[in-house]
Structures are given as C-alpha cells and as structure tokens.
Amino acid sequence: MLFAAGPIGSTILSLKPTPEDYGGLDGCNEYLTVSKPELLEGIQRSFYEAGCDAVDSATFGANRVVFAEYDIEDRVREINRLAAEQVGRVRDEFSTPEWPRYSLGTIGPGTKLPSLGHIDYDELVESYREQTRGLIEGGIDVLKVETCQDLLQTKVALGAIEDVFGEMDARLPVIASVTIETTGTMLLGSDIACALTTLEALDTVDIIGINCATGPEQMVEHVRYLAQNSRRPVFIGPNAGLPEIRDGETCYPLTPEAFARYQRIFVEEMGASIAAGCCGTTPEHFEAAIAAVGRPRPKARPETIEAACSSLYTSVPFEQDTSFLVVGERMNATGSRAFRELLLEEDTEGVVALARDQAAEGAHVLDLMVDYVGREGAPDVERFARELRTQATLPLVFDSTEVPVIETALKLYGGKAVVNSINLEDGERKITRLLPLIKRFGAAAVALVIDEEGQARDVDWKLRVAHRIHEIAVDRYGMEPGDLLFDMLTFPLGGGQEDLRGDAMATLEAIRRVKTELPGTHTILGVSNVSFGLKPAARRVLNSVFLAEAVEAGLDAAIVNARQIRPLSRIPEAQLEAARDLIYDRRREDYDPLIHFLSLFEDVEAAPKRAEEQAALPVDERLKQRIIDGDRRGL
Known part of the structure; x- marks a missing residue:
C-alpha cells in the first residue's frame, strides 16, 4: 500500500503568503506555481522527506471556472503544465528504482456545481479538458479528481479525462475521491453507496476514495462500506480532524498519533490501499502513520459488485x-x-x-x-x-x-x-x-x-x-x-x-x-x-x-x-384461474379462456382513482395530504 500527501492548500495557508508571494492574485494558490514556486517545492519536499510515496500538485483549482475569477482563464493549460513539471522536479529528487515516488495531479470541484444548474456540461467538460492536457504535458503520474461534492461534476471531469486520453494517446491511473460531509452524505445529498454505484460504472476510474470535510473518526462507516464493496483499490484521505477556529485562525486538532491509529484501522481492518491525508495533515502525521502501519500488501478486493x-x-x-x-x-x-x-x-x-x-x-x-x-x-x-x-x-x-x-x-x-x-x-x-x-x-x-x-x-x-x-x-x-x-x-x-x-x-x-x-x-x-x-x-x-x-x-x-x-391473495379465485388459463392458453373443446376471462368483467367497474378519492375529502384533510406529499398543484 502507499501513502499520499494532499494538504497543499492548508499548508500554504499556514505559511501565510503575502500578496507579493501571490504575484498580485491574492488567494490564488495555483498561481504560486508561477509567482513563488520555491514555496510549493518546500511543502512538497517536506512530505516526500517524511516518507510519502506520492504528493499532490498545486492545481486543485487550476481550471477555467476558478481562473476566470482572477482573469487568467487563458492560462489554464500553461499553469497546469508548469505545476506538473514543478512537483515532478521535487519527486525526482527522491524517486529511485527501488523506491519509486509519484506525483498526483489534483483536479478539484471548482466553484460551480452542474447539478444545481450553475454551469452546463459542455462548458465544464472543456474546462477540465484544458486542465488535464496541461497536467499530462507536464509529466504528472496520476490524475486525482478529488473533493467531489456533486456526482455530475465528478462524471464531467472523468469524461474530460477520457477525452484527453484518446486525444493524446495516453493513459494514466485515475483516482476519483468524493467528500462526505458531517451530515453523512456529499454536499448535494449523495450517500457513499450512491457514489460507489455511480463511479464503479466508469471505466476511467482506477481507484475510488473519500477525502476532506471531516476527520477519520467521522469517516469510519463510510470507509467500511467502500472497502467492503468496491472492486477497485480504496483511497482514504481524512483531514486532521474537524477544523476549529482559534484566535481567528483555522486549526486542525487531530494529533499525529490519532491519525496513525485510524489509518491503521483503515488499512489493516478495512483494506484501504492508499493512506492519504488532506487538510491539516503534516509531515509529522505521515511519519506517525508510516511507523504504525508499515507497508503491507493491500487486501484483495471484491471481484463482483451488486448491479x-x-x-x-x-x-x-x-x-x-x-x-x-x-x-x-x-x-x-x-x-x-x-x-x-x-x-x-x-x-x-x-x-x-x-x-x-x-x-x-x-x-x-x-x-x-x-x-x-x-x-x-x-x-x-x-x-x-x-x-x-x-x-x-x-x-x-x-x-x-x-x-x-x-x-x-x-x-x-x-x-x-x-x-x-x-x-x-x-x-x-x-x-x-x-x-x-x-x-x-x-x-x-x-x-x-x-x-x-x-x-x-x-x-x-x-x-x-x-x-x-x-x-x-x-x-x-x-x-x-x-x-x-x-x-x-x-x-x-x-x-x-x-x-x-x-x-x-x-x-x-x-x-x-x-x-x-x-x-x-x-x-x-x-x-x-x-x-x-x-x-x-x-x-x-x-x-x-x-x-x-x-x-x-x-x-x-x-x-x-x-x-x-394487486396481490394475488386479493384477486377472486375465479378471476385468478381464468387469467392463468388465458396466459397458458388452456383452451378445450368447449372452453375458450379469453371469452371466459372477458365475461367475468362485463359488469365490473374499476376502483376510483386516488385523485378522485382525495377530491372527496374535506378541505383540511386535502391540505394535510398535500403538505405530506409536497404537492403544490392547485393549492
């Protein structure tokens, strides 16, 4: 199994870059690839030094939708290429034939969710295509569609990746990782079973995971379901606990020892293949996890999934x-x-x-x-x-x-x-x-x-x-x-x-x-x-x-x-037998099941429709039923 570090954004914030560091685009972490690459290299180097097998690029929001907020949407492909090259240089400082290291090209959800009508499929898919082209051109090893809050957004990103693979005659491993909130679902209400059913059906996906939003404690049951049911390797990247505000700053309270304890449960008991960390995790968290878990072979995955x-x-x-x-x-x-x-x-x-x-x-x-x-x-x-x-x-x-x-x-x-x-x-x-x-x-x-x-x-x-x-x-x-x-x-x-x-x-x-x-x-x-x-x-x-x-x-x-x-027990015996005779064509010399079946209903009227039944109710009862049903028609 592998260890993968992804807390690039939270680590950047902890270092408090100045407006000058951002090159005039205050808050645009992805632009640090251009304006202050040495800051990113220092972060990524610290995680490789801690023993991580893979570290993220600084491209979480490097797409046309986000970059439009900074008027740099025409630089999506360029900045993704530079970011992939930048993390690749740090990776190469540590990678050896005996212990290969990897770079993860992170692709975030952006700021517009298609299921809510913020953006349409065609516009969003082209944004992700540009990002994917840049990452591949820069030599990234793995594409990670992460922190997914809307399954349609996830599918759009994966479709864009599939398009670019065909266009560039390339094929890289792809991680698809959803975010489960403290409510127990993704932001739009999808539970982990729903996410797994959707993602398992997409050939582009090689690894399925959960990351961000909560600490490992809140993830346990979702990880258990995913690990028990996913045919693909499982990626788990919790935050260092639920964030807290202390003295006006965001802090993540989970200790390295607690992080290591949960990752050991995820790997040894549940079968996670990649132990990752998201917001608030530090090199110390990974050092503790690597010491506690070691590098066992991943557990075998299920061979089938429920259709x-x-x-x-x-x-x-x-x-x-x-x-x-x-x-x-x-x-x-x-x-x-x-x-x-x-x-x-x-x-x-x-x-x-x-x-x-x-x-x-x-x-x-x-x-x-x-x-x-x-x-x-x-x-x-x-x-x-x-x-x-x-x-x-x-x-x-x-x-x-x-x-x-x-x-x-x-x-x-x-x-x-x-x-x-x-x-x-x-x-x-x-x-x-x-x-x-x-x-x-x-x-x-x-x-x-x-x-x-x-x-x-x-x-x-x-x-x-x-x-x-x-x-x-x-x-x-x-x-x-x-x-x-x-x-x-x-x-x-x-x-x-x-x-x-x-x-x-x-x-x-x-x-x-x-x-x-x-x-x-x-x-x-x-x-x-x-x-x-x-x-x-x-x-x-x-x-x-x-x-x-x-x-x-x-x-x-x-x-x-x-x-x-209707349940068969509520159908009169004569009608039931006549219907079976008709289905199995049990004609005899003096008996035609069709004629007999039709004769049984010559004077039978259908039961009143539900709408007619409700219309006969008093007004207060009708209003009550409309409220229960969420039906606003004709109020």
Whole structure:
C-alpha cells in the first residue's frame, strides 16, 4: 500500500503568503506555481522527506471556472503544465528504482456545481479538458479528481479525462475521491453507496476514495462500506480532524498519533490501499502513520459488485430482496394522458409531483419518456430532467428512440441512469451510437429483443437476438452483464388472434432461458402490454397475474403502475384461474379462456382513482395530504 500527501492548500495557508508571494492574485494558490514556486517545492519536499510515496500538485483549482475569477482563464493549460513539471522536479529528487515516488495531479470541484444548474456540461467538460492536457504535458503520474461534492461534476471531469486520453494517446491511473460531509452524505445529498454505484460504472476510474470535510473518526462507516464493496483499490484521505477556529485562525486538532491509529484501522481492518491525508495533515502525521502501519500488501478486493442504478441521492439494486424492481410507468407521453398534458403545458411542478406520487406508491425507479409527435424531444427531456434530478429521490430511466434525447438526458444526470432502450431494429446502426454514450456516462441499458425482422415472437428468436445484443454490448463495448436488462417482449392477449395466443408463454420461457444462457444479466418487462385493449378492471387482474408468473420465471424488473398491481391473495379465485388459463392458453373443446376471462368483467367497474378519492375529502384533510406529499398543484 502507499501513502499520499494532499494538504497543499492548508499548508500554504499556514505559511501565510503575502500578496507579493501571490504575484498580485491574492488567494490564488495555483498561481504560486508561477509567482513563488520555491514555496510549493518546500511543502512538497517536506512530505516526500517524511516518507510519502506520492504528493499532490498545486492545481486543485487550476481550471477555467476558478481562473476566470482572477482573469487568467487563458492560462489554464500553461499553469497546469508548469505545476506538473514543478512537483515532478521535487519527486525526482527522491524517486529511485527501488523506491519509486509519484506525483498526483489534483483536479478539484471548482466553484460551480452542474447539478444545481450553475454551469452546463459542455462548458465544464472543456474546462477540465484544458486542465488535464496541461497536467499530462507536464509529466504528472496520476490524475486525482478529488473533493467531489456533486456526482455530475465528478462524471464531467472523468469524461474530460477520457477525452484527453484518446486525444493524446495516453493513459494514466485515475483516482476519483468524493467528500462526505458531517451530515453523512456529499454536499448535494449523495450517500457513499450512491457514489460507489455511480463511479464503479466508469471505466476511467482506477481507484475510488473519500477525502476532506471531516476527520477519520467521522469517516469510519463510510470507509467500511467502500472497502467492503468496491472492486477497485480504496483511497482514504481524512483531514486532521474537524477544523476549529482559534484566535481567528483555522486549526486542525487531530494529533499525529490519532491519525496513525485510524489509518491503521483503515488499512489493516478495512483494506484501504492508499493512506492519504488532506487538510491539516503534516509531515509529522505521515511519519506517525508510516511507523504504525508499515507497508503491507493491500487486501484483495471484491471481484463482483451488486448491479444497481442510482439517483443523485440513493442507490437501488436491480435485484430486490423481497420484490421485483418496480419501474414507474406514469411519466410516459405515449402511455399516460395525464403526463402528456403536463408535457404539453411544460408543467415541471406537475411532473415532479407525479414522480413523488409514484415513489409513494412503491416505485423503485422512474421511467421518463417525452417523445411525442410534433415536439422536439431534447428540450423537453432537458426541462424535466433538470427538475427531477434534484427533486425526485428515485433513479431515472431515460426512455427514447432518439439518440440526441438520450445524450441530452445523460449530460444532465449525476447518478447512474438506465437507458431505454437498445435493440437491433436497424441492425447495428443505432446500437453502436448509443453504446459509447452508455459507457461514457456509466449507464445501464434496457435491451429489447428486436432485430431487422421485427419484434421477436417465438422463444428461439428472442434468444437469438439477446445473444447478438450481448455480444455487441458486453464483448465489444465492455458493458457489465449486470447492466443489461433484457426485455423479452410481451404482446396483447385480448385480441384473440391465433398467432398471439402463445405469446405470453413464449415470453415466460424466454425469461427463464436468458437468465441461464446469459448469466449475470437481468430481465425487465413492460407488463401492461399483455392486457392492452381490455377494460381497466380486467387489465388490473391480468397484469397482476402475468407479473406474478413472470417473477416466478425469473423476471427482475417490471415497468408498471405500482398502484394498479394487486396481490394475488386479493384477486377472486375465479378471476385468478381464468387469467392463468388465458396466459397458458388452456383452451378445450368447449372452453375458450379469453371469452371466459372477458365475461367475468362485463359488469365490473374499476376502483376510483386516488385523485378522485382525495377530491372527496374535506378541505383540511386535502391540505394535510398535500403538505405530506409536497404537492403544490392547485393549492
């Protein structure tokens, strides 16, 4: 394992540079590379002398966004190059073949967070590209995207690094390190599970870590989770305790002995691979830690990770312990008249309320589909995704047939989204445009079994298409098998056509086979299609029964209206058996299950909708419920 020193900024402040030291740019630590490089060299040299294997460059804020505050934004690339060269000279004083030392090119979060709308993706990514080019040109050894407060900002920086690697034909190790506040989450509310789900999906990341904000004591449980679940080496860089103000100055109270004790726990008990230090740590802290920990071999990392998606706030595994993954279907311009009206009115508050309704009804993930005839999809998805990414807690599925719509949505989203969908309808033309985007933004994907011949109907056809998609997505583009959710397609049973009677059985058998033949992948189904065209009461029963059969066959996720799914125990026995007869086409000479099933609902009306039920309540009860739900519509 290695020791890495990162308290460049706090050490600079402790030395109290003068305005002259800053070359007239008071407070711009990064400009010291130009105006007072010997000050930086002295700091970095002290940490190498203490025994650190790696030390940061003075480039934490060396990006266009921060430099614009000092009117030096045109010098981003130059100053990063100079800073990398400067720390490299100090590194070379200590590095030997027997004990190589390293320089870490630090890339901070800047001062504008994209998830809050402070800056857009394209502007921010170019800023990070410039910084990365300069660091690589200056000979930096490792790129460290650190002190991350917004997962979208983190993804933008990592995307910029990936771009520059391709542009310069280079590849350096990359650390991505988030900051967990005393609240237990990142600044915008992401917990460590959410951060890990998001970062594990990005190939650019080699090492995942936590740094800054708190001392090691407050990090313990977050480090434990990260070390137990990350497949990648773990980097831990606490501050020297929580900062205190003494005599008007910021102080960090953690002693070297206490720092060493916690680093020993992180390395020996939890399996951290890089013991680092952030604000307030000193050469004495590292000397104590190195003496206490030594340099053991890092513990083995887990070989697998739980397949999941994430919002800005939480991670949701695809495999639920006691249920299937419920994908809420009500934000669909094609399938929901209520959502379509909100779309046409550009009612973002109404859409947020609809998202919250679905969460309250039991959805785990929300499908967002804005494609509608006569409208541009990209502006619509931008409008609603901007609101939903911070105001809805559940992860989003971006559902569109248009590549620009998917790209627009992914550029806005800090979590790990699901793209709905990829298929082979036009051969490989569209799938090979979508997969690079899916990989770049670390998304999962719904894979429809559709090929050039159409929607796969029989079992062998479905499996043939699934194998083709798997080969392209996993073998060629490097997707994780667990991030593929195969939709084996189901078709309406209510029409009575002979060629449709066996479709439900084919779907169920295809679900069983794909789980066996393509291990590690997942399955998903738009369940309500099976009942298309039937009366609402009949649809609820058939959807519920078919869903139960699909889950029994191995279905992992279903795109449904959770409120419309009924437990089998609450369905009358006659309706339950009739639905199963229809699904399995149990026709006899004197019995047609479709005719029988329809007859059971001739005089049955659907239950009143929730909105109608609430409208019947007294005003004070309605207001109370609106406050609980956070619903401001129609107040």
